[in-house]
Amino acid sequence: MSKSSVSAIDRDYAVQLDANDSLAQYKSRFYIADLNQCYLDGNSLGRMPVATQTIINQFLQDEWATQLVEGWNTWIDEAQSVGDLIGRAALGAAPGQTLAIDTTSVNFYQLCHAAITARPGRRTVISDTSNFPTDRYILEGLCRDLGCNLVLIDDSDGHEYVTAEKLAQHLNDDVALVTLSVIQYRSGALHDIPRLTSLAREAGALFVWDASHAVGVVPMKFDADGVDLCVGCTYKYGNSGPGSPGWMYVSTAIQQELQVPIQGWFAQNDQFAMAQGFDRSPTIRGFQIASPSVIGLRCIQSAFSMIEEATLSEIAMKAATGTKLMFELFDHWLQPLGCSVITPREAQQRGGHITISHPEARRISIALREQANVIADYRQPDCIRLAISPLATSYSEVWDGFDRLRNIISTKSYEQVVVSGSRVT
Ligand SMILES: Cc1ncc(COP(=O)(O)O)c(C=O)c1O
Known part of the structure; x- marks a missing residue:
């Protein structure tokens, strides 16, 4: 199937982007505890690189524990x-x-x-x-x-x-x-x-x-x-x-x-x-x-x-493609459901996240976590930020997250959400 014959609303479109992604192998270099989760919040707190655990363990054991104050010669x-x-x-x-x-x-x-x-x-x-x-x-x-x-x-x-x-x-x-x-x-x-x-x-x-x-x-x-x-x-x-x-x-x-x-x-x-x-x-x-x-x-x-x-030029290219995919899915799925977008559409005028607004953004963002295993964040007054963190996120993960988001909005399942008193949004 050629890329041009598949529309963004077809999941194969995202699967193909992943197949051609020169950075695809990096996702496996991050710790992912739940493979079913769509983590679209790498713009708030990025995933943990697997190597970091080893590097920190080595530091604790080989440097702090053993070298003690002499470690400062190198630190x-x-x-x-x-x-x-x-x-x-x-x-x-x-x-x-x-x-x-x-x-x-x-x-x-x-x-x-x-x-x-x-x-x-x-x-x-x-x-x-x-x-x-x-x-x-x-x-x-x-x-x-x-x-x-x-x-x-x-x-x-x-x-x-x-x-x-x-x-x-x-x-x-x-x-x-x-x-x-x-x-x-x-x-x-x-x-x-x-x-x-x-x-x-x-x-x-x-x-x-x-x-x-x-x-x-x-x-x-x-x-x-x-x-x-x-x-x-x-x-x-x-x-x-x-x-x-x-x-x-x-x-x-x-x-x-x-x-x-x-x-x-x-x-x-x-x-x-x-x-x-x-x-x-x-x-x-x-x-x-x-x-x-x-x-x-x-x-x-x-x-x-x-x-x-990985180089930042490759990373930036993937961010541009990933956010373009988000805009395409937004146009097909979310705009007709009453969402608008406040992020510029020109790739040179944005980074790794796009932000949609909806009057029920607060409850939708909680429903995403509680009902659909999608992590995004809510920002006052009516915004939901959705990000691709190019090394750690796949295009299919973005596609799945948007698919679950449109289901929540179209079925209004967010109406079941009770807004908690958490200080963090
Ligand atoms: C643009 C911007 N500036 C500053 C900060 C504050 O960072 P810190 O809490 O590490 O001082 C943040 C935190 O998210 C931020 O997004």
Whole structure:
């Protein structure tokens, strides 16, 4: 059967995509406890690589248990070497500019504070209303403490996409910092990194990107695109586990210009001299606060080595094909049932997830888990996010998940759901 003779609503279409998928073998390198489950939530917490279990067990036994404190001779600079791996595999970043450390939120605070104070006299900070909550809340606190004015571009309509024209309207010589997510956490819209970065730079401002929903699924070219600063996590498409360390990228070009507010002992040039007075390391270590989670770093090492091996260009191609399949199934099945979609249709303007909206999204997302063994997540007010995590998800899994979703909506079986009091959605 040729691909063109089969429609997306025929399961064979997805089976054929799997048969031709150059990344297909990677799914077996993840731990899958329930083969009947459609896990379409790798954009929230990625599946666990099988190798990670061995790597962590070895670390516990051969390093922590046996080497004890002497292990620090080799662990001490791992935030930098693992940062370099993330930079190489996923960010288009040369060595010496990426640190794997702390949480995305802490890194965001550190870099935004440093950026604002590097532009003395400027008092405006720009972000958008659809940005991830932690970013907006941290900016509120920073602006309060540093006496700045926070301007949130209203992009709550449509795709939650900040165009160059929209940003340009807010730029002037009072702007110290612009910060946006590379991919919007709710709509999945992918911003134009080089265009928006250069606009902000022309206005004399610094730009901090948050790439949490982009890292490991869309290729980024930070060095080539002139990105100054970025943060992100490793537990989504990075498959490094719940609470695994985040990362920060600081381009070599501006490292000397910036000082983060928490100047911890790992940033000290001669760290073990333990001397009086802070004398910052001139390298990326000058941005590190303190001891890294070595277990967390090994989880990143395991997962990002796989990403590097598979290559981000192949991964991104599969994300584009997988989300196209979702759009085709949406058009045939879900739109007629009263769903709409808020993710851009152009493959270059999205990453690995699409988001549909329906007035009963909350109960539908619970019914997906309870009645159909499909894991997706609900986001306020009426959104369901559905993702393909290219290394860990097959096309058939996406197809089956959408098939079960349309059954739940068409039979209205979600009406049986009692909304629980869980804090997590
Ligand atoms: C875009 C974005 N930024 C920041 C965060 C916060 O990450 P953390 O809890 O690791 O600080 C998240 C978490 O999902 C996120 O999606």
